[in-house]
Amino acid sequence: MTYLKLVLVSLFWAGGFIAGKILVNGEVGPYTAATNRFLIASICLMTILYQVEKRFPKLTWRQWLLVLVLGLSGVFLYNIFFFNGLRYIPASRASLIVAITPAVTASLSAIFFKEKITPLRWVGILISIVGAMIVISHGELVSLLNGGITLGDILIFGCVITWAIYTLVGKLALVDLSPLVVAAYSSCIGLFTLGILGISEGALHSFTQLSWQLWAAILFMAIFSTALGYIWFYEGVRSIGPSQAAVFGNLVPVFAVLLAVFILNESVDVYMIGGGFLVLAGVSLTNRKNTQDMVK
Numbered sequence: 001m002t003y004l005k006l007v008l009v010s011l012f013w014a015g016g017f018i019a020g021k022i023l024v025n026g027e028v029g030p031y032t033a034a035t036n037r038f039l040i041a042s043i044c045l046m047t048i049l050y051q052v053e054k055r056f057p058k059l060t061w062r063q064w065l066l067v068l069v070l071g072l073s074g075v076f077l078y079n080i081f082f083f084n085g086l087r088y089i090p091a092s093r094a095s096l097i098v099a100i101t102p103a104v105t106a107s108l109s110a111i112f113f114k115e116k117i118t119p120l121r122w123v124g125i126l127i128s129i130v131g132a133m134i135v136i137s138h139g140e141l142v143s144l145l146n147g148g149i150t151l152g153d154i155l156i157f158g159c160v161i162t163w164a165i166y167t168l169v170g171k172l173a174l175v176d177l178s179p180l181v182v183a184a185y186s187s188c189i190g191l192f193t194l195g196i197l198g199i200s201e202g203a204l205h206s207f208t209q210l211s212w213q214l215w216a217a218i219l220f221m222a223i224f225s226t227a228l229g230y231i232w233f234y235e236g237v238r239s240i241g242p243s244q245a246a247v248f249g250n251l252v253p254v255f256a257v258l259l260a261v262f263i264l265n266e267s268v269d270v271y272m273i274g275g276g277f278l279v280l281a282g283v284s285l286t287n288r289k290n291t292q293d294m295v296k
Helices: 002-025 030-053 061-085 091-098 101-112 119-137 141-145 151-173 179-201 212-240 242-264 270-286 288-295
Strands: none
Touching: 002 030, 002 061, 002 091, 002 212, 002 242, 030 061, 030 179, 030 212, 061 151, 061 179, 091 119, 091 151, 091 242, 091 270, 101 119, 101 151, 101 242, 101 270, 119 270, 151 212, 151 242, 179 212, 212 242, 242 270
């Protein structure tokens, strides 16, 4: 059931790229979109939390500090990078860049948690980075040295860094907090910080001006990509560990490219396909040992 949930989380997050692109194409401001997303998600999460716990759990100062970092990284900064990045690049391209997140997470885990990374895993990390460079440069790797990286690419790479932080700090928070508590409280913190920017952008005025299609995109992101996605992802982190849970992120670009082609009619070039395969091969090598452990 844990593995099934993580597969569905990957599908939800892939759909989140499509929904996010629909929002920015509909000229919804990035902070307005993020604020509405987490307003609905926070209400859902806090309602579920109260139904399960019959109260809102009190946290220690250490727990609040961890949850604060989670809210600022995985909610606030991630969504700023996410929605702004999608204004400049296709959803399928963005999802392939995000596919290097497991490799980055493994690298940071080795640095800060002293997790041992074998030579094979380092090879996987290198391959995934090369694959991402091919996707970003459309096969013109030299262009990366000549200003070939777009602002959208840089912003989406910010998603990679902030989600890696969210995953690793979450490992510490889950020592004595449930996935539901972590997801609900971090979502509320993210909502507060995003709300400040959203209000300045006119989120309250836009709240009643959105079409049903845009509201459908927001509701999908709030309920599936966020509420269910965050809870189930942290259940996976707690159950099988952050590296093993991150393996399922390999499915996100696969789902996202397929959805983008059928829903957004986005084109896919040979460099995106080739680079995408390298990214998937690299992150698979990076987590090969953990995948074998899961099979056992």
